[in-house]
Amino acid sequence: MGALNYAARIELSKGAEDNGLAGMVASLILQNLQDKPQKRVDFAKMRGRVAIVAEDARVAMTLEFQGNMLTVHDGIVGVPDVTVRAQSEDIIQMSLVELTPRLALPDFRGPALKEIMAKSRSGAIHVFGALTNFPLVFRLTRLLSVN
Amino acid sequence: MAYSFPSDPWAAAYKVAINGNPKYATAGKDWTHGAVALLVKSDETIGIGADMAVLLDVHAGVCNAATYMTGEQAREKAPFVVEGPYDNWKKLIVENQDPIKALMQGKLKLTKGHLPTIIRYVESSKQLLASAQTVDTAFLR
Numbered sequence: 024m025g026a027l028n029y030a031a032r033i034e035l036s037k038g039a040e041d042n043g044l045a046g047m048v049a050s051l052i053l054q055n056l057q058d059k060p061q062k063r064v065d066f067a068k069m070r071g072r073v074a075i076v077a078e079d080a081r082v083a084m085t086l087e088f089q090g091n092m093l094t095v096h097d098g099i100v101g102v103p104d105v106t107v108r109a110q111s112e113d114i115i116q117m118s119l120v121e122l123t124p125r126l127a128l129p130d131f132r133g134p135a136l137k138e139i140m141a142k143s144r145s146g147a148i149h150v151f152g153a154l155t156n157f158p159l160v161f162r163l164t165r166l167l168s169v170n
Numbered sequence: 171m172a173y174s175f176p177s178d179p180w181a182a183a184y185k186v187a188i189n190g191n192p193k194y195a196t197a198g199k200d201w202t203h204g205a206v207a208l209l210v211k212s213d214e215t216i217g218i219g220a221d222m223a224v225l226l227d228v229h230a231g232v233c234n235a236a237t238y239m240t241g242e243q244a245r246e247k248a249p250f251v252v253e254g255p256y257d258n259w260k261k262l263i264v265e266n267q268d269p270i271k272a273l274m275q276g277k278l279k280l281t282k283g284h285l286p287t288i289i290r291y292v293e294s295s296k297q298l299l300a301s302a303q304t305v306d307t308a309f310l311r
Contacts, residue, residue, distance in 0.1 A: 043272075043273050043274045043276030043278075043279070044274040044275075047273060050280075051286060051289070054286050077271070077274050079268075079271060080274040080275050082275055082276075112268065112270055112292070118289055119290070169290060
């Protein structure tokens with residue numbers, strides 16, 4: 024898997040080039056895959072659509088995972104399996120989730136995840152479809168985390 | 171006295187503002203990743219004939235220098251370059267907009283640099299912007 028050219032496996036669809044959120048998430052995923060080879064295992068197993076909406080910025084995007092391939096779309100495209108609605112700074116916070124050292128599981132003692140959980144409980148962050156698509160959400164969390 | 175944005179005097183005043191911001195000193199204390207260039211795209215209608223930038227030599231919560239230079243020079247020298255049109259920089263400074271939101275909206279773009287590193291220092295970016303807001307600035311339009 025290390026030999027794959029990840030830059031060629033993450034594609035911005037037409038219109039997504041001008042979507043700042045789409046560009047940021049695509050480059051975050053690419054740089055994480057390049058920096059941290061262990062994340063490539065998750066990337067290879069991911070299938071499904073994840074919509075992310077930055078409500079305050081009024082920007083939306085869709086990640087279409089097809090097992091080792093990712094297409095990033097402007098807006099909500101198709102029927103998302105998971106939809107995340109949050110403020111822009113909370114979306115950034117999601118990429119700061121701490122992972123445990125050995126198993127790279129989301130660390131519930133970490134301040135970033137604690138804050139996200141608190142905001143989810145208060146309704147400031149909505150994640151629709153998380154329970155029925157737990158593996159996708161779990162892998163996405165690890166893939167997006169800069170840790 | 172208002173300093174024209176962007177210019178040498180504005181860059182000098184910005185350096186003073188950054189170093190006078192205790193929140194930046196705290197948020198940026200672990201930043202050891204090199205200079206950050208804030209690049210204004212060329213705009214003939216206001217007399218900016220080429221891309222211009224303010225290169226911030228920031229390290230460990232201190233701004234050692236803020237240098238006004240061409241965009242080309244800044245792209246060569248800085249490991250991190252954030253670019254945007256003049257009016258978007260103006261809005262960001264005047265209206266106290268969130269820089270992360272501006273990036274998500276595509277109003278600014280990180281055209282050079284490691285995004286995961288920038289994300290770890292979001293508060294530092296916000297405080298750099300907050301510092302810019304304290305500079306008495308005259309805009310070209």
